[in-house]
Amino acid sequence: MKIARRVEAIRAAEVGAIAAAPGDALMRRAAAGVARACIEQLGGAYGRRVHLVVGVGDNGGDALYAGVALARRGALVTATLVAGRAHPGALAAYVAAGGRLGLTGRPDLVVDGVVGIGGRPGLRPEAAAAFEQVAGVPIVAVDVPSGVDVDSGETPEIHVDADVTVTFGSLRHAHLVDPAAAACGAVAVVELGVDFPAGDVEALEAEDVRLLLPAPESDDHKYTRGVVGVRAGSVRYPGAAVLAVAGASVGFAGMVRYVGAAGEQVVAAHPEVVGAGKVQAWVVGSGTDADAESHLHAAGGTPIVIDADALVHLPGAAPADAVLTPHAGELATMLGVSRDEIEARPLHHVRQAAEAYDAVVLLKGRRTLIARPDGRVRVNTTGTPWLATAGSGDVLAGLIGSLLATGMSGFDAASVGAWLHGRAAQACGDGPLVAGMLPDAIRAVVEDLFA
Template sequence: MRRAHTVEQVREAEEALMRTLPEGVLMQRAATGLAHAVLDLLGGGYGRRVVLLVGAGNNGGDALHAGARLARRGVAVEAWLLADQVHDGGLAALRAAGGTVAEPHDVVADAETHGVVDLVVDGIVGIGGTPGLRPAAAAALEHLPGVPVVAVDTPSGIGVDTGELDGNHVTASLTVTFGTHKVGHLVDPAAAACGAIHLVDIGLDLPDPVVESLQPPDVRRLLPRPQGTDHKYTRGVVGVRAGSATYPGAATLCVAGAMAGPAGMVRCVGEVADAVRQAHPEVVGEGRVQAWVVGPGGGEGAAAELEAAADDGVPLVVDADALTHVTGPLPVPVVLTPHAGELAAMTGVARADVEARPLAHARAAAERFGAVVLLKGRHTLVAEPGRPVRVTTTGVPWLATAGAGDVLAGLIGSLLAAGLPAYDAASVGSWVHGAAATLASRGGPLTAGLVAETLPETLRHVLSGGMEESRE
């Protein structure tokens, strides 16, 4: 499990640890980890040139101490000081190791005459900084176009606790963070500015996280699997109320997602049920279920289907057309699966605001509707009141394709029917769906049907321990 904490949580943990250590040890741990990550990215030290962008905080100190280590490994290191006062110990260490320094008023002039720079280290502001960059920092970055950036702890200018962006910010190729992930590492749009994340363990003792991200061992632990005495009914039966004359394929794709999951049987009812059964002869009709999926392609009939499903007293997945008919808490456990536009319509806000502040809106919607809210996106969020928000980091851009959400809804319904609570069903389903898309895509286009076809193979990989932890 990847766990992300707030700035306050991290600072309290750092203060507690520093009380047990000699002065400066924590910064040295961070700087050592940072220097190793930079050398690894550079592929060696000698002949390389690195520019440090150094602000007034401890992140600037980390960058300077790391720069001293790089200089001792043969890297030509130059610090551009973006504040009148920077970390004295780090500055002295860099100079003693042979690094050079440009004062604030010389930075832009130096930038105009610099030679080839292999890499920039962003030590402008720390985790306590606010979104946006000061003019001096923005100007320095403008004079280093196209140079890869390694961010210290977080890219300067992002919303560390919110995942939001407001104004100029650093876009990193690699972010080297310390002790734990921060919210902005996992939550978009800020997460997209972080590049790859490298976590350096500095020995922090941390409380429960506010955001977390499942990894393959977590998914393997949570996935329901049949026992020797199980039969199709005890494995769970999922019902699908989806499709219409206008969108018959949505029901077929939803059923495909449900069939690929751990439930033992899929039922399909509605006006296109016969067509679905022609495509999937294993699917049956009316009867008892342990979970319903409602809404994909439902059109005008979605309201009635939602009411019928809710009256059945079993958990629901509410998707697509049925979402517009959810106005408050429902009497059963519910997973709502909107994209940004659908959540905007449900809550009366602008889509652009949902896209700019997805974490805030997912949390607010979970409270408002008393449900698990799965907000789809590049990094899908799963929010439930009183629980850490789970972030899905599997998937590829090719997954943005028609029908993919129908497959996801069916898969989550299958997980619900097999016995997972709504929070786990939504987050496991989202993770597996993204992993299947990655496997199916192989770097190129894919269709929703191909994602559904790849789900069983993906589950086999997870259950056998054949998937490595995500590196994102």
């Protein structure tokens, strides 16, 4: 599990380590990691030109010590001190190692050491100008891309767009949550030997998913494995029913039931699907059109995935054990704000919705977020841009419903479902895909996990 923590918690955990380490030892360790990332990015150090953009705090100190390490390996290192001053010890070491002040020529790489966890969002004009001078050159950000809001993952003002971000000890929210995460590029964590407390934003990794997934026992039969019911599709949108049922039918639940106007098409595509009866979880909404509200009312009393058309029919709180799966536009309608506001502040809004509806809320996006009413959030890091295709949400809703039916919690079902769905898209290759390809790919991903 990847765990991201608030700045306050990180600072509190590091106090002891900083006090115990002699001089700038911790900063030098951090800087060594930054230098390693630069060398990796450049394919070597000797003769390469590296330019440091340096702020007044310890983030700038990290950049300068990284400059020291790079200069020792034969790189030609220059630096702009955006406020005209910098961490005294690091600056002295930098100058002693042959580092120069001021930009000369076009560098091969830029190191962003303007601000880290002590920064406010945005870039001051001197810092913005320093990056403009080297526009187009790859950037390695120290700790976070300067200008992003570290705890909220928001980017309310101008900020650095990095190719690689090197952080220390623990991930911060900005490394996982969009839009800031998109500005980080690839993220590397340098170990500092510090113990951190639990965090409130996390991301599942393959091993977590494997451990959470239900696998049938030898004495299981179809009813003990759980039955999922799908109420999706309509005369107008029969395909949504077929795709939601396909997502529900990848094989986690022991049986899939379908109730709705597209029964004929569903059974033609999935002969194993049966009609109304007792279920352990419902999936309601995809393509239900005018029938959404009546489906929602008919499906009460069990864990339930509420998607698409059904979301707008929710009264104040959702039914017990509900997972709501809106995209940004649907969440905007639910919360009475604009889509732009949701996309600018996804972490804030997904938490607000989870609390307001007293339900697990999965907000779809490049980095899908899954929030619980108590504020705990999982970020999904799998997926490709090709996944933004019609019907892909129907498959996801069905898949999550089938996991719910096996007895998983809504939070686990939603986050495991999102992870498998995204990984399946990746398995389809870096090219076009249609939603109908996902169920087979999900089965292959699960087979790989258990191999």
